[in-house]
Amino acid sequence: MAKILIAGIGGGKKKKGAGYNLADYYIDSNENLYENRTFITSALEEHYKIDKTIYIGTVGSMWDELYLHYVGELTLEDEEYIDKLENSIIKANEKSNISEIDIERFNNKFNGKVEAIVTKFGINETEIFENFNLIMRIGEMLNDGDEVYIDITHSFRSNAMWMFLIMNYVTDVLDKKISIEKITYGMFEAGKDIPLKDNRLKKRTPIINLKVFYDLMKWIKGANEFKNYGNSYNLLELIEDNKIKNNVKNFSDGLNLNYVGVIKQNIKTLYNLYNQIGEIEGPAKLIIPNVIKNFLEHFKKSEKDYEILLELASWYFVQKKYGMVAVNINECIRNFIIDVFELQRDAKNTGLNIKDHFFYSQRKLNSTKYKTELEKKEYRLCRILFKSQEIRNDVSHSLGERTDLNNDIKYLEESIEFLKDILYDKRFISYYENKYHNGLLKK
Template identity: 30%
Template sequence: MAKILISPLGSGSLDRNNSATRKYRTAKYQIDGKDYEKSFIASVLYEHLNLDGIIFIGTVKSMWEEVYETFCQEKNVNCDENYYCQLADKIAQLDYRSPLDSLDLSLIESVLGAKSRCILIKYGIDQAELWENFDKTIQVIDSLEKGDELYLDITHSFRSLSVFQFLTVTFIQELLSEKQIKISGVFYGMLDVTAELKYTPVVDLNPLFEITAWIKGAYSLKNYGNGDLIAELLEKQGETTLAQQISQVSQSINMNYVNAIKQNSTTLKSSLAKPSPSKPFNYLRGILEKFAEKFAQKSTRSAIPEAEYQLELAGWYFENQRYATGYITLAEAIITYLCELEGKNPGSENDRNTMKEFLHHPNNRNRELAQLYFQVNPIRTAIAHALIDKKRAGVGSAIDNAEQYYQKAKQIFKTKTFL
């Protein structure tokens, strides 16, 4: 397992003492209370974090010659003056139109070490170049070994490239989860406040990755009703009880255990009434409150029939694009409704089978409820038994009709009759 830094490389500014050369001005960087007098923040992080390698990402105009000279000095390697001058002269002749193979950076890579690389990218002045840079970054991350720790420096280079690089690494972290690559830090050298503070603070922006995790969790919760990631994030913040309750509700939903959904929603509703110190979660609280209020156990006086509860749950599944579970729940809600009308026990398998036969009776099969069941149940059966049947209605048709079936059942249930 190696600790690798990805650092964008800018073009620097002209040396005040020699207008023919470029330099990153030396700054007094401060990180974790320690001071480092260096020009490259990558050099600071390399020493402070005891890194195994650096992946420099830059354009053909970036300060590759200065990287070479600086790390030759720091690693006590003889600097080839001819290579330095040739590289500087070559870079001076290049611009945004130059091909990426215009520079030979192999000597710099040999100085940096086996775990280090120099990657040339485009300026990113249009979408085509941004996506080309995206591909380059993915190839870099894909070359890492399982279990490597990744650090990100976004201090230098074009601001657009630093932001794009951050988002790319965030995206890749999800794609390469099997590699178990951990992003351990995102650092920014705040050169903007150097004059005021008399030093340059190096800030760890790792909370940015936490925010992206909350964004993903919020999307999963809002669009699919899955609160597992939110529960995981709350657990990390010490909100153990709330995290467990959200997880239990999610598990109940995923298994479609109706009684468990009801019980766990009731418990969660009580906990959500209490304030939480987690600021990200407080912005998501309303989504969970709405669900818990809808599916929690009601008082005896305000309790709704079991069939209506199942029907509302089916509607929620359809709304959240969980169509398979929605169809299973809708079909069962219809049978529960019949049991309630006929004074049968909805929890009895025999009684439920009797009601299914009841629907097929010649006197009943043309009723609206029976016709609805005959439309819904074949879809439920295909889902529940994973049937391969080319005669079955297509997936698109089943999805398109889901809301219509739900609304039809809702109209029938309100009549308290078979229609």
């Protein structure tokens, strides 16, 4: 495990011998004061005991000053190298090639302690993508367990965007198990001028922590995953209130396992939680209510098991989880029959009786030449049960027999809309109850 600082380095050198102004930096309070620093990174390295610093800059960044800062005692070769760097920096513009800076020599000199990445100015889309490839090398420099500190004080304003992009890439795409400890900014505009003997001024500048922006981004990402996919696991890492955390986790687990009983129970819990949400503080107060409201709106009409299963099918369709759509459509129809005829769900022959009922009903309706509107709907209900069963079996048992994907997906979508029409239709439910009032399989 190492402490890694990633920082931008600015430019601004217009003539030979010019350098950065000195500044005093303090972290949290004046008790943590670091005086006469050329680079803010020197204060951060000392305060947080950084093991390695990675710099990002352009050809015009002050690599000569940075080399001088780290090198210690100068040799003749060092002086020649610094002079060469300075000449390249002064001439640098947006057309400069990154090869004009011999950054390999810089990195070899401070191998393991300091590493520099030279990028283009990023003035167009092509350069931005080229910079992306260069900066993403940082992912190779980080290891599981590393603690990362980011400073966005110097260099182009776009560097702050790069820093956030880097962290998302490393944690989400490369799946590195790192932690973002601080995102620092030397706020010169809030600094105090300190007069020097030669009538020059230096700034006593606070270093502030902007990690809250990264945390807010994680909140938004977690909320999006929960709202759109039912996965609360990134969100749970951020929620401090144990009651909210447990309720959200149970609801999410129920969705992912398709446990209707758990979902049904937690819908009621979420209603209560939504009414109490004003008691919590921080980002959760702004984000959690909106996410919970989304689920409550989706399941607001659902009281019976078959209604919940139908809404789950609809929700899974939006997520393009078509296998789960078929499962829930099939179970929705079966639970509709269980509810209408008040069957014992766990009775030995319930499932077989339901299947036989639909087989008999479909066969009889198929032979009926002139069907009423309600009979046509019943016949379609039978067909949906068997067709969804075919899709479900192919998915569940990995049969690989079905290849007409687009038509199956369209069929599932149309089936959801049809079921929403008839299963909430009191006229159809009455028709069904009256037709089979003598028993499920009575001829």
